[in-house]
Every structure is written in structure tokens, then in C-alpha cells.
Amino acid sequence: MASSVDRTKGTYVMLSGNHAVSNAVRLSRVQVVSAYPITPQTPIVEKISEFVSSGELKARFIPAESEHSVLAAVSGASSVGARTFTATSRQGLMYMEEVVHWIGRGMLPMVMAVVDALIGAPPDNWTEQDSSLYQRDTGWMIFYCETNQEVFDTIIQAFRITEKMSVPVMVCLDGSYLSHTSEPVLVPDIALVDKYLPGRKDAIVADPKKPHRLFGPAMSQEFNAKLRRRTHEALETAAEFRKTADREFESIFGRSYDDIECYKTEDAETIVVAMSTVAGTSRFVVDRLRESGQKVGLVKVRMFRPFPGNRLVEALKNAKKVAVIDRNLSYGHGGILCMELKASLYNEKKRPTVFGYVAGICGVPITPELIMQIIADTNAKETPEEELIWMGIGKSEKVKAV
Amino acid sequence: MRKLKQFNTQIASEEHISPGVMACPGCGGVLAMRLILKVLGKDVIVTTCPSCNSGFAQNYTVPSVHAPFAAVASWASGIRAGLDMLGDTKTTVLAVAGDGGTFDIGIQALSAAIERNENFIFVCYDNEAYMTTGIQRSSATPLGAWTATTPVANPKGENKKRIMDIMAAHRIPYAASASIGYPEDLIYKVKRAMQIRGTRFLHVLSPCPIGWRCSQDLSVKLSRMAVESKIFPLFEIVNGLRYKVQRPQHEIPVSEYLRLQGRFSHLDAKSIDKIQHITDREWRRLLAKESTATIK
Missing domain, CATH: 3.40.50.920 (Rossmann fold)
Structure with missing residues (x-):
């Protein structure tokens, strides 16, 4: 595979961490994006809105009225099989919390970028990782990035993992230090990303042709407990698949990352x-x-x-x-x-x-x-x-x- | 009933709720959903939120997704967006919430979805309190009613939130109140909603014998009496401005409606007079709106 791919098909661009995320989302051909403004995340969705507006990204952008609704909206889109993305920070992530658990435990594919900044009170914008580490019990896969190139690459890898394993993935970047600092990022040709992301093939989505009830209550304790174990074991399996996803990534893009x-x-x-x-x-x-x-x-x-x-x-x-x-x-x-x-x-x-x-x-x-x-x-x-x-x-x- | 002739309001025989429903005897909510799903047919995706409907949606034979309480309208927006992006613009998206998920915790997401004019139908089946959790007051609970959090010594002291006025203020493409006591009218309104693009809102009064402290066989009768007493008028609003109000064929004082329900049994004559006065006032206001701009 590697030999037939031209890794030089790409351009070095000076990108802030936030815009590295936006561009990775564009190249991943995300179909539904929803977000609510919050510093220091906002430039991510501003840029995505521009991409959607210009037609560079053929997606629906849902400007929801709160982060709780944002995550519910992308979840709705994901529950019918669309490729979905959102981004948030600190208080926004706190406000999403109920839905973060809902889809982590419910195993709905999606990617969320979290720009790490402190939780109020007092409500300031400086970086710390409390808000994203607080998500450790939600059933999401969570990555922390060191550079803007790693942010860019991890977003694309995250789509591969989430769509293969039905585990939602959170990609965290430090506020200010990455989000608002520009570094050269190798932005590849979109054809390479298309090659890497084959699309969703979920066993179960909400589909009138194959009706299912997703996330419904009133099941037995034991059945629910088995679902919990499944969520846990899916994370372990996703970690295994991550290695495969990384090997595929390296063969196409020439870069590799480990746990x-x-x-x-x-x-x-x-x-x-x-x-x-x-x-x-x-x-x-x-x-x-x-x-x-x-x-x-x-x-x-x-x-x-x-x-x-x-x-x-x-x-x-x-x-x-x-x-x-x-x-x-x-x-x-x-x-x-x-x-x-x-x-x-x-x-x-x-x-x-x-x-x-x-x-x-x-x-x-x-x-x-x-x-x-x-x-x-x-x-x-x-x-x-x-x-x-x-x-x-x-x-x-x-x-x-x- | 002239307009009913425009539509086939016969009740389809095909069921979309399988037997063995976990609803209480006499549940108005499940009857409302049974009728609505019959009209919508198979090409629908339903999204529900915590309510009694969470339980009986397990028996839906159409696909459904259970969303967090506050966010059913947002989840529906996402389903619509996802389907559109996948090239399916035909499937109907239906959001279902109780009065709590509409009037209270869900109103922020609903208001935002209407403001964006998201293309789905939102059904509020209104049993006038938090029934799943054991009859606590909501902002849809009527004035004077007993609930577990408004004891007889201190019953609900506030009027029911006027959700249809809130819908109208959004200039929503279509909003209608409907009743399980008038199934043909309900079917007509669902069909009419299906022909319109954008957010559509149906407010269906759904008696709850347990919470209303009434006999299980009174759900349909009380639904009709709520309309006849003008406590729950049946009307439509197009684009938030043009109204069509149905005059009850047979009118009754509110006391007849109230006295069949244990939740109002503590009310004295003065309290009932007050409810009658408010009901009359709101009815006049509704007719005044209709006279300003009528649906042709």
C-alpha cells in the first residue's frame, strides 16, 4: 500500500492547534457538526463554519443553543449513521456531561476535540486538564496531544477508530499552548485521507428499514450489567485496534504514534x-x-x-x-x-x-x-x-x- | 368538521406498537402515540426522552432512539441533519416528550430547534405532571391541582404555562392542540403537519388516571370534557399568526370536568369559580386572535 502512495502530496501550513483540528475535520469529510462558542475552543468551529459556508466541507453545521444540545444533536446524527464531530472546552464540557456519559456508555461513534482549560469558579481560560480528565469514567477513548501535527493526525486517526469500534473518541489539546499557537503542520492531500477513512459500517443504526430501539430503558439488571461490561471491553478492543489504525496511518502518511x-x-x-x-x-x-x-x-x-x-x-x-x-x-x-x-x-x-x-x-x-x-x-x-x-x-x- | 373531508381520517388498521405495552390502564399517552404512529406509518424515526413514553416506546415497531431528558429536540435536529446528509430527505423525524420534557427541562432545546426551524414533528403528550416519577407538579399542571409536590393543603397556585402561545411567539410553521377524545381531528392534524416543512408542534392532552385520581375508563371522556369546558381548546396556528379554533358542539362548565378528578376534589366553590373565570377569559383571548387572522 505504502509504495503506491505519494506522501509528498501535502503542504506544510502554519496552523494553530485549533485550526489543525478544523482542517482535519474538513479532510475527514465530516457530515454533521454542532458546537457552541466557548473560549478557547471557538476558533475550531468558526473555521469549520467557514468551510461549510464555502462548500469546502459538505456538512450540516447545527448552531445549537447550549453544549448539552450540541452533543445531543451530533448524537442524533451519529445514531442514523452520519460522521459527526464537535468541539468544546471547560464549562462547555461540564454542561455536556450527561450526554458524554450517555453516548460513552451507549457506544455511539463520534469525535470530540477538547481544548483543555480550567473549570470555574473562577471562569478563566488558562490551560489545565481537569475538565477532560474528569471524563475518564464516561466510556470515551481519550488522547492527549503534544504538538499541532499530533493534534491533526490524532483527529483523523480518531475517526478511523470510532467508526470501526463504535467507541466515541476525545482528542485533547492544551488551551493557549496548542490551541492558539501556530506551528507548521503537514496537511495531506484529501485523497490520502479518503483512502484512510473508508466510512461507517455500523451493525445498528436507527433505520426504518431495520427498526431497532436504541438506548431504551426497562431491561433487566443483568442485561444492563452485561452492556456495561461490553462498554468496558470495547475500550480494551479499541486500544488493540488503535495499533492497526496507526499502522495503516503510517503506511499512508508516514507518521506513527503510540499509546x-x-x-x-x-x-x-x-x-x-x-x-x-x-x-x-x-x-x-x-x-x-x-x-x-x-x-x-x-x-x-x-x-x-x-x-x-x-x-x-x-x-x-x-x-x-x-x-x-x-x-x-x-x-x-x-x-x-x-x-x-x-x-x-x-x-x-x-x-x-x-x-x-x-x-x-x-x-x-x-x-x-x-x-x-x-x-x-x-x-x-x-x-x-x-x-x-x-x-x-x-x-x-x-x-x-x- | 368541514376540513376533515380534505383528508382521509380513517384509522389505519396496522399497528406500530406491539402488544404487551407497559402503560397503566387508561393511559392517554399510549393512545395518543398509537394514533399518531398509525398516521406516520413505517418511514419514521422516533426520538424519545425520559417520560412514561420511555417505557412504552420499547414496544414501537418503528425505529426509536432514547435521548437525554433535556435534549430530545436537539437529538431530533441531529437525526434530521444526519438523514439529510446521507441523502434521505423523506423519512419523518418525530420527537416525543411529556409535559416535563416540553414545558420544563426540554423547552430550551425545543425553543432553539424551532428558532432554527428544524424539519421535524414534535409531539408533547401532556398528562399535566411528572407521572413517571410519581405525580410531581410541572409547569403544565393546572391551577388548583393536587400533585405529590403540591399537597391538598397547598395545591398548585399557578396557572398552566401557555405553551401554544410560546409556540406562536416562535412563529413556528405549524402548531396544533389535539385530543385523544377526537381521534379524527388528531389524525387530520398529524396529516396536515406531515405536509408542512420546518418544525411542527402537536400538543396532545393525555389523561393519566393514576395522576388525575380518576377512574381508568374516563380517559377519553375527560379528554372530550376538557375541550367542551374550553379548558383545553382545540386549535391550529399557522406561522404563529393565523388561528383556527374549533367551537365545541356541546359546552359544559369547568366544574363538570373538575369534579370527576380526585386531583381537584379539595377545591371549594370559590376556587372553581376562579378557574371558570380564567378559562372564559383565555377562551375570549383565543377567539380574538382568531378573528384577527384566521386560517383560510
Whole structure:
């Protein structure tokens, strides 16, 4: 297959992360799009509206009155077999929540881009991953992207996976750092994308010729429980298919992505675990520290659901210490990636000491210097003094009772 | 009844609800849906939301999709868009909600869908309270009614929300009130709705013997009495401006309608007089609208 395809059929274009999403949606020939304005997502749907208006994308754009309706509208379109897309951010994702669960558990194919930004109160636009990580129990497949090219490619891969596996897919990109920052993105010829996305072939859609009842209540407890198990196992199967989808993608486009990515970890004694743009900055820091002889590596987590626990255990088994950087927080516990990683490691006889850092929430910059401080802190201590180590925002002022 | 001759209002023999329906005896909602589905035929996709209809839609032999409560009109918009993009502009899309899914939690999505003039039919089967969850008041519950959240000592103190006025304010292409007590009229209105493009709204009063505290064999009779007492007038609105109101052939005071229902049994003469007064006032207002602009 690869030999007959000309990978040079494409153009490098300077695209913001948001417009990388819009262009991937255009090339994927999405048929129904619905969205509601919310910063920092809005440029995605503005651009898609332009594509629909100009005829570059033959789709129906439904300007619904709220995010709850947005996700219901794309779900309606998906339930009859159309290729559907939506995008949102923070409060919008919170407002969608009921429908996110509905179609995650109900296994309806669709792709949603989530531009990560903080949840109110207070309602600001800076990046953090609380809103999308909060979706981890919904039955959606969830990816985090490091670069705008990865955003672009992951959207296209997401359509392949969702339409083959009937599992909805969420593609997350950091607000500001990706959404509003332009990078060169190789935009391929649409013929290549057509080749990659054969279209939907669902067993069950709402169709008068083959009438079914979708998502109806009043079934037995056991039947419902079996559906739940099916939703869970479908995610596992989707993760398997993701590898196939990636191989197909590589043969056509020449780029490849994994669930996790190990960077200079082979002999690393300390490994940083991070997601999204934090992984990008960490990669830079690992290179600098390697120059000075430090045995440091990086594991980037790209797929968060289903959680690649076994892969992470394997990747970290020879490290002495692991520093997890979470740009998110589960209040009353700690960083979410760190919690999930610790759970995966718990039953291992040989496991590294895990340090959990919460940094960069509310869009506080995670600079190379901050990551160097994190690695130095990990190296300096035998074990973490606290479960949750705050970085980059100074000393804590103890909260007093009112 | 002149207009009925324009349409074949005979009731089709084919059923689109299979036997074994989980509705209560005397359910007005299932009777309404039975008639409506007979008119729409097989080429339809129904979308439902939490309501008693969630249960009996399990027996629909036409395809149906259950949507979240607040979003049935949005889900229907998506179905329509999806079908259109797949090249199917023929299949009818039908959204079904109870009064809660229409008057209360669903009104935002419904209002937006009408504003976009989405091409589907929305049926509100109105049993005047949250019946599935055990008879709690909705904004469709009439003045003075008992419900589980408006106890006899403090019955509903507000008027029923005037949903048809809200529809008219949207300048919706077609809105009609209908009744299971007048099946030919109901069939006519569904057929008329099918001939119009854009959002179409049918408001069907659907007695609930359990919630209305009445005998199970009174659903059809009460539906007729609601029309005869002018508590629930039958009328059509085209483009939100032109009206056609049906005058009941036989008129009754509201007291006759109210006294058959346990949910009103606590009302004293003064309260009933108040309801009569409001009913008369609204009827005059409705006729005034019709006299301003009548459907030809």
C-alpha cells in the first residue's frame, strides 16, 4: 500500500492547534457538526463554519443553543449513521456531561476535540486538564496531544477508530499552548485521507428499514450489567485496534504514534511521566540533562483511556524514581495521572518510587527550569515527603477555619 | 368538521406498537402515540426522552432512539441533519416528550430547534405532571391541582404555562392542540403537519388516571370534557399568526370536568369559580386572535 502512495502530496501550513483540528475535520469529510462558542475552543468551529459556508466541507453545521444540545444533536446524527464531530472546552464540557456519559456508555461513534482549560469558579481560560480528565469514567477513548501535527493526525486517526469500534473518541489539546499557537503542520492531500477513512459500517443504526430501539430503558439488571461490561471491553478492543489504525496511518502518511512514548528511558534512573505539551517541554529538559550526564528519561502518556497501565509498568520497571507532572488536580487526593499510575504499579514486586507533582494548573507556565527543579527534587529525596508536591506557586498559606 | 373531508381520517388498521405495552390502564399517552404512529406509518424515526413514553416506546415497531431528558429536540435536529446528509430527505423525524420534557427541562432545546426551524414533528403528550416519577407538579399542571409536590393543603397556585402561545411567539410553521377524545381531528392534524416543512408542534392532552385520581375508563371522556369546558381548546396556528379554533358542539362548565378528578376534589366553590373565570377569559383571548387572522 505504502509504495503506491505519494506522501509528498501535502503542504506544510502554519496552523494553530485549533485550526489543525478544523482542517482535519474538513479532510475527514465530516457530515454533521454542532458546537457552541466557548473560549478557547471557538476558533475550531468558526473555521469549520467557514468551510461549510464555502462548500469546502459538505456538512450540516447545527448552531445549537447550549453544549448539552450540541452533543445531543451530533448524537442524533451519529445514531442514523452520519460522521459527526464537535468541539468544546471547560464549562462547555461540564454542561455536556450527561450526554458524554450517555453516548460513552451507549457506544455511539463520534469525535470530540477538547481544548483543555480550567473549570470555574473562577471562569478563566488558562490551560489545565481537569475538565477532560474528569471524563475518564464516561466510556470515551481519550488522547492527549503534544504538538499541532499530533493534534491533526490524532483527529483523523480518531475517526478511523470510532467508526470501526463504535467507541466515541476525545482528542485533547492544551488551551493557549496548542490551541492558539501556530506551528507548521503537514496537511495531506484529501485523497490520502479518503483512502484512510473508508466510512461507517455500523451493525445498528436507527433505520426504518431495520427498526431497532436504541438506548431504551426497562431491561433487566443483568442485561444492563452485561452492556456495561461490553462498554468496558470495547475500550480494551479499541486500544488493540488503535495499533492497526496507526499502522495503516503510517503506511499512508508516514507518521506513527503510540499509546505511550518512551524517550531515552532505557538506562534512565529517573523518569518523568507527563502528558500533552508538558511532555514536549520535558523532552527538551531530558536532552539538556543528558548532556550533563544525568540518567533521565521521559514517558509521555498519549492515550489516557483506556489507561495503558501495563505499558507503563513495563516502561518504568527499571527506573529507581518516577516524577509525575500533573497539570490537574483531584481535590482532596492529588494529581490524576499520578493516582492512576500508582494504582497500576501497586501489585508489582519491583516498582519505582513515585513522586507526584502538581504544576502548571490555571495555566501557570511549566518552564524547563521548573521541570529541572522537579527532577532535582526527585533525585534529592529517598521518598516523597508528601503525596502531592506543589511546584511553581510558592509556599502554602494554611487554611484556617472561618 | 368541514376540513376533515380534505383528508382521509380513517384509522389505519396496522399497528406500530406491539402488544404487551407497559402503560397503566387508561393511559392517554399510549393512545395518543398509537394514533399518531398509525398516521406516520413505517418511514419514521422516533426520538424519545425520559417520560412514561420511555417505557412504552420499547414496544414501537418503528425505529426509536432514547435521548437525554433535556435534549430530545436537539437529538431530533441531529437525526434530521444526519438523514439529510446521507441523502434521505423523506423519512419523518418525530420527537416525543411529556409535559416535563416540553414545558420544563426540554423547552430550551425545543425553543432553539424551532428558532432554527428544524424539519421535524414534535409531539408533547401532556398528562399535566411528572407521572413517571410519581405525580410531581410541572409547569403544565393546572391551577388548583393536587400533585405529590403540591399537597391538598397547598395545591398548585399557578396557572398552566401557555405553551401554544410560546409556540406562536416562535412563529413556528405549524402548531396544533389535539385530543385523544377526537381521534379524527388528531389524525387530520398529524396529516396536515406531515405536509408542512420546518418544525411542527402537536400538543396532545393525555389523561393519566393514576395522576388525575380518576377512574381508568374516563380517559377519553375527560379528554372530550376538557375541550367542551374550553379548558383545553382545540386549535391550529399557522406561522404563529393565523388561528383556527374549533367551537365545541356541546359546552359544559369547568366544574363538570373538575369534579370527576380526585386531583381537584379539595377545591371549594370559590376556587372553581376562579378557574371558570380564567378559562372564559383565555377562551375570549383565543377567539380574538382568531378573528384577527384566521386560517383560510
